[in-house]
Amino acid sequence: MIIGLEQYKDKWNIHTDASIQPGLEAITGALDELGNPHKNGRFIHLAGTNGKGSTATFLSAILQAHGHSVGNFFSPCLEDLHDQIQMNGEPINPVELEQVMERLSKIKTPLTDFELLTAAAFIAFQQQAPDFAIIEAGMGGALDSTNVINPELSIIPSISIEHTNFLGETIEEITRHKAGIIKKWKPVVIGELPLKSLEIIQETADRLHAEVIRPAGQIDVPLKLKGPHQQKNAQLALEAAKELLGLEFSEEKAGLGLSSATLPYRFEEVFPDVIFDGAHNQASAEALVATIRDTFPDDPIHIVMGIFKDKDYRSVLRHLETISNHFTFVDFDNERALPAAELFKESSSKRKTITNMCDILPVSHNKEKTIVTGSLHLLTLLRNSANVFFKNYQ
Structure with a gap:
């Protein structure tokens, strides 16, 4: 259930299915009707069991500290669907989302609720044109509706058993879904993964000529997000920022971004x-x-x-x-x-x-x-x- 979505569906007479239906055919068809808004922009894609939201928040804060505008698509919502689509840390406002939903009301391709929201995020980012758009997969990776983008970089913070009715019973099956976000010639930043997961990620990356980046060492920055795991998420974001920004990267600005990052319901x-x-x-x-x-x-x-x-x-x-x-x-x-x-x-x-x-x-x-x-x-x-x-x- 996506909180707050029904009011927009009712107003614009949009009919979607509330069930989970993994696959890319429907979202690809809908985006094609919309002029493929997901094909322009600098995207970062995250998949994994835990740490996606925190890592995305840290990375967004670092990029903003360097003067860049950043869009975020989070999953799931915290308060309601507005906070799933953000620009520079601010949830999309109802007026902007109304405009997006009006466009979505004209498409013919049947969608699920999450596919509709994914398409809404791509339209919003096309209209706002942020310097970077950080996209969090909803479930899995390979067959998640967000996996239509060609990101500059992918991030997989963690992998453990979850959503077994959709992703499989074993860590190997689940990892293959997560590894589906890795794209040819594009680097992937990974956290501490089970050995079996690491092997599958490395095999996938080698086949796609994608560099695997594993953070080393500790960060020396006070964080508002508490816990040893947040230190690891911050390090992932730091490595991703270095890759994205290149010579523009500043340790001082990165530190300012990391120390300012906050996210509800993380301790x-x-x-x-x-x-x-x-x-x-x-x-x-x-x-x-x-x-x-x-x-x-x-x-x-x-x-x-x-x-x-x-x-x-x-x-x-x-x-x-x-x-x-x-x-x-x-x-x-x-x-x-x-x-x-x-x-x-x-x-x-x-x-x-x-x-x-x-x-x-x-x-x-x-x-x-x-x-x-x-x-x-x-x-x-x-x-x-x-x-x-x-x-x-x-």
């Missing part, structure tokens, strides 16, 4: 002593646990958790239980939401309760740090209800 303190982090798979849960241990080594931790039923919630729970015995499981309004009772039953925590999203008061007690995690949709619902919660702080 973000939304309320006093209440941290929001959208960890919803094994790798992101591992990163969250490492960040908690690094940031709050001596504080008791309270986990507030709600998650989609198609995520690996058992693995997420097992990792979080290594740093806390106090859990609150949340029911929230979404057809994909896992019932809180299922999490309660699965958990081995000694202190655990079930609540409804409307009844949560995100205030820490007894010197606890509260970590709200799981579904980004839940985090967005809670943030949008902030005015109700803040009444309790008065």
Whole structure:
């Protein structure tokens, strides 16, 4: 579900399918009707399990610090579809998106919701003409609707098991999907990958004569985005920027960009002593646990958790239980939401309760740090209800 899309579809009488249908035939046909807006511009393409949004944000900040305009296409949304299409860090405004949707209402090719939004991003970037456009794949890579571009550079921050019903059950199958964004003669920057993934990426790159760039060393820049994994994402962005900017690259400007970069729900303190982090798979849960241990080594931790039923919630729970015995499981309004009772039953925590999203008061007690995690949709619902919660702080 793409939050906020229905109002535009209704206004412009656009009919799309809400299901996921991997493949490039439909998006290619639609873009051809639109005059192929994706064939002009300097694109950077990201695919991977975790780290895409943070790496894209770091890279955007570095490029802007060098005086360049930057478009971003993020997936999924945080608040609603407007924040998925950004120019220089600002979400597309409704007036601009109305103009885009008017053009899309005239095409004949049937699309899915995500294909429609992908096409909208390409139209928006054609109209705004940023110096660079950073495109984040929605799922996989090879058959993702964003994989119609010929990027100057690709980035694959991480690979782990995910979306097995679409991408396959094994790390090898999933990696082949991610490797599909690598293009002939164009470099690919990669993070720390499983050995099997690394072998497939290298084989793919060799076949396409694409240079594989692996960051070395550490960055010495204070980051607003916390955690050891964000240091790695920042290093990926730094290597990508060096490749894109060449002789124009400045360490000083890059440092300014990295230190200014922010992204919602990446270990973000939304309320006093209440941290929001959208960890919803094994790798992101591992990163969250490492960040908690690094940031709050001596504080008791309270986990507030709600998650989609198609995520690996058992693995997420097992990792979080290594740093806390106090859990609150949340029911929230979404057809994909896992019932809180299922999490309660699965958990081995000694202190655990079930609540409804409307009844949560995100205030820490007894010197606890509260970590709200799981579904980004839940985090967005809670943030949008902030005015109700803040009444309790008065």
